[in-house]
C-alpha cells in the first residue's frame with residue numbers, strides 16, 4: 001500500500017483510539033460532563049499502558065482498543081491491508097469502513113459460514 005494511504009489509515013486509527021480511550025475513561029471515572037477535567041493527551045497515552053485502567057474499562061472497548069493498536073502495529077510492520085488468511089490485499093473500501101479488519105471480504109464470508117455451520 002502507498003505511504004500516503006497508510007498515513008491516512010494511521011491517522012484514522014489513532015483518532016479512533018483516542019476517542020475510545022476518552023470514552024472508556026469517562027466510564028471508569030464516572031465523569032459525564034465537561035472536558036475541563038480531562039487529562040491532557042500525554043496522560044491519556046499513559047493510561048493506555050495502565051493495566052488497572054485496561055481491566056476496568058468495558059470488555060467491548062478493551063477489545064476494540066487492542067484491535068486498533070494491533071492495526072497500528074501492522075501499519076508499522078508493513079502488513080496492514082493484507083488478509084491474514086489468504087495473503088491477498090484487502091479492498092480499500094472495506095478498510096475504510098472497518099480499518100481494524102484482518103480478513104479480506106471473501107475470507108470473512110468463509111469464516112462466517114464456518115461459524116454459522118458450527119452454530120456459533
Ligand SMILES: [Zn+2]
Nearest residue numbers: 083086104107
Ligand atoms: Zn483473504
